[in-house]
Amino acid sequence: MVYGILSNENKRLILQRLIVCQILITLRSEEMKHVCDPCGYVYDPAEGDSASGVKPGTAFADLPASWVCPLCGVGKDQFYDVK
Numbered sequence: 001m002v003y004g005i006l007s008n009e010n011k012r013l014i015l016q017r018l019i020v021c022q023i024l025i026t027l028r029s030e031e032m033k034h035v036c037d038p039c040g041y042v043y044d045p046a047e048g049d050s051a052s053g054v055k056p057g058t059a060f061a062d063l064p065a066s067w068v069c070p071l072c073g074v075g076k077d078q079f080y081d082v083k
């Protein structure tokens, strides 16, 4: 652990960055997720759907119309939004 040999100024900067990261993570986690009504599969835009070739960061609205739930195969219209 190199933390101990850092100057107080560096420690302060690192703490600031940690706080910024925490805020960003919090904001991300508040992004809308989409839950499959029949099976409960959760589509998280931050993760995408690698099994279907959907890249991380793909918004639910940007999924192709042909995209279906990877677990039960229903279409996008069967999903509901959650925070």
Ligand SMILES: [Zn+2]
Pocket (backbone or CB within 6 Å): 036, 037, 038, 039, 040, 041, 069, 070, 071, 072, 073, 074
């Ligand atoms: Zn499903």
